[in-house]
Every structure is written in structure tokens, then in C-alpha cells.
Amino acid sequence: MYIGSSPGGGYNRYARTVGHHIGKHIPGNPNIVFVNQPGAGSRKLTAWYSKIAPKNGLNMAAIFPGAVLEPLFGKKGKYDPLTFNYVGSANAITLTCITSVKSGFLTYEDLQKREIIMGSTQRGSPTHDFTSILYNLGGAKVKLIKGYKGSKEVTHAVETGEIQGICGYGYSSLMSAKSYWVKDKIVNIILQASLNPNKTMDKMGVPTVWDYIKKPADRELVENFMAQMVFGRPYVMTPGAPADRVRIIRQAFNKTMKDPAFLAEAKKVRLSIDPATGQEVQRLVKKMYGMSAPKLAKLKLVMNMK
Numbered sequence: 001m002y003i004g005s006s007p008g009g010g011y012n013r014y015a016r017t018v019g020h021h022i023g024k025h026i027p028g029n030p031n032i033v034f035v036n037q038p039g040a041g042s043r044k045l046t047a048w049y050s051k052i053a054p055k056n057g058l059n060m061a062a063i064f065p066g067a068v069l070e071p072l073f074g075k076k077g078k079y080d081p082l083t084f085n086y087v088g089s090a091n092a093i094t095l096t097c098i099t100s101v102k103s104g105f106l107t108y109e110d111l112q113k114r115e116i117i118m119g120s121t122q123r124g125s126p127t128h129d130f131t132s133i134l135y136n137l138g139g140a141k142v143k144l145i146k147g148y149k150g151s152k153e154v155t156h157a158v159e160t161g162e163i164q165g166i167c168g169y170g171y172s173s174l175m176s177a178k179s180y181w182v183k184d185k186i187v188n189i190i191l192q193a194s195l196n197p198n199k200t201m202d203k204m205g206v207p208t209v210w211d212y213i214k215k216p217a218d219r220e221l222v223e224n225f226m227a228q229m230v231f232g233r234p235y236v237m238t239p240g241a242p243a244d245r246v247r248i249i250r251q252a253f254n255k256t257m258k259d260p261a262f263l264a265e266a267k268k269v270r271l272s273i274d275p276a277t278g279q280e281v282q283r284l285v286k287k288m289y290g291m292s293a294p295k296l297a298k299l300k301l302v303m304n305m306k
Contacts, residue, residue: 067124120146
């Protein structure tokens with residue numbers, strides 16, 4: 001299993017937890033070997049995986065949803081996501097905006113009044129693209145420090161005071177890797193974003209992105225962006241992988257998502273599990289690549305920050 005993030009982050013933890021259990025649902029009970037290949041929001045791994053990885057159906061990759069949509073929103077030519085065999089997704093993602101308590105930014109309205117320093121990984125990651133959307137459509141005054149290697153490095157920058165917050169950080173990653181931030185009131189969760197509100201954050205009184213994106217045309221753009229969060233933890237197999245092995249791995253993934261031992265480990269390490277099948281992800285990716293040219297052009301514009 002190739003993992004397109006550095007050790008210590010939420011994507012890495014999800015992939016390794018899935019990998020600890022999926023082998024017993026594959027004929028022959030193979031051992032799963034993990035290889036981290038971080039870089040460019042997993043686009044580096046995705047390009048390599050598409051062109052160079054063996055097409056024998058004996059491997060899979062854990063990549064970011066942003067990498068799936070890179071040729072749609074960014075540069076084309078390195079790989080074609082429509083040719084991948086989608087195994088499934090372990091979780092739908094609810095994005096958050098969080099700020100350090102020490103920063104003095106207590107609410108989203110504070111971001112609309114004065115500039116905050118935030119951090120992100122590369123373009124194509126939620127920490128970059130969602131922050132850009134809030135800057136362009138949500139009135140957030142943000143100075144964005146780009147280029148952190150992964151979420152682990154971004155969260156470390158919050159802890160050291162190098163930056164004052166993060167937008168586009170998954171709630172499940174927050175509660176898995178940094179739950180003490182919430183428990184010990186080190187950060188404020190000032191915004192949540194998903195197609196459907198997160199019940200836990202609703203009870204906490206965290207406002208949704210829809211409270212600040214008012215214009216119907218703008219809301220439609222954000223909805224198109226948020227659709228990718230339905231497959232927030234996607235797993236893929238190479239283009240050209242044998243169909244019978246794709247079927248076997250998809251079935252193994254589906255069984256893993258219902259495996260009591262897997263669910264117990266996920267709960268222990270604070271991973272939220274809200275799976276989608278490979279067929280569901282495949283259909284959604286195809287639908288997003290069918291977006292009209294005018295809508296796509298507008299969405300690409302608001303996902304970038306000068």
C-alpha cells in the first residue's frame with residue numbers, strides 16, 4: 001500500500017489502519033507492506049502510481065481527493081483519474097477552520113475583520129483550496145503561508161506560533177491526531193464545511209460555511225468543491241489492473257469497513273469511519289469531470305489565492 005502523505009498525518013493513520021485488516025479478507029491472507037511517498041498533496045505519488053507502479057493488481061494507493069481532481073482543476077497530462085480503479089473511501093470529510101486560542105481569533109467573523117496568518121500544504125490540498133475559497137467568497141482576510149510538507153508540519157506550525165490557524169483541516173484528522181487541542185481548549189473550531197453538517201460540531205455550536213456563503217451562484221461553486229469530500233479517504237488501484245483482482249480488492253475493502261476488529265481499532269485511534277464503495281467513488285469522479293466548462297472555470301478561479 002502506497003501512501004501519499006508523510007508518517008504521522010491523518011491520511012497515513014487511516015491507510016495503515018485499513019491495511020492492518022484488509023489482508024485477512026483477501027484470498028491467501030497476504031501481508032500488507034506500507035510505503036510512504038509524500039509530496040505535492042499526494043500528486044507526486046498519484047502521477048508515479050499511474051505511470052510506473054506495476055499493473056498486476058497487487059498494490060493499491062491511498063491518495064488525497066485533491067489529487068483525484070488535479071487534472072480537472074489544475075494541470076493536465078500527468079495522469080488521468082478516470083482510468084484509475086477506485087477501491088473505495090474510508091471516510092467522508094468534514095473540513096474545519098481552527099485558530100489558536102492565543103491568536104485572539106475567536107470566531108469566523110474575526111477573520112472577516114482583520115488578517116490572520118494561516119498555513120497550508122500544496123495547491124490541490126483542502127488546506128490550500130478551501131482557504132482560498134473562503135478568501136475569495138467568504139470574506140476571510142488571510143495571509144496564507146504555503147508549501148508545508150503535510151498536515152503534521154502545518155499543525156506543528158500552529159503549536160510553535162509560526163501561524164495562527166488552519167482552514168481545510170479534516171475534523172476526523174483533528175480528533176485523531178490532535179484531540180487534546182479541543183479537550184484542553186488550545187484551539188477554537190470556528191467553522192465547519194461539508195455537504196451535510198457534522199452532528200458533533202452542531203452540538204458544539206460550530207457554524208457552517210453556508211452561514212457565510214450567501215449568493216446562490218457562490219453556494220453552487222462551494223457545493224461542487226465539497227462534493228469531493230464524500231470520498232475524503234480514497235483508495236485506488238492502477239489503470240489496467242486485472243479486473244478480477246480489482247473485484248477481489250473492492251470486496252475485501254467493503255468487508256474491512258464492516259469488520260468488528262477494524263472498527264474497534266479505528267475507534268481506539270479516533271478514526272471516523274463513513275465509507276463509500278469503489279463503484280460509488282467511480283461514479284462521483286465521473287460526474288465531477290462532467291462539470292460544464294463555465295462552472296469549472298469559476299471554481300478554478302476561486303480555489304487559487306494570489
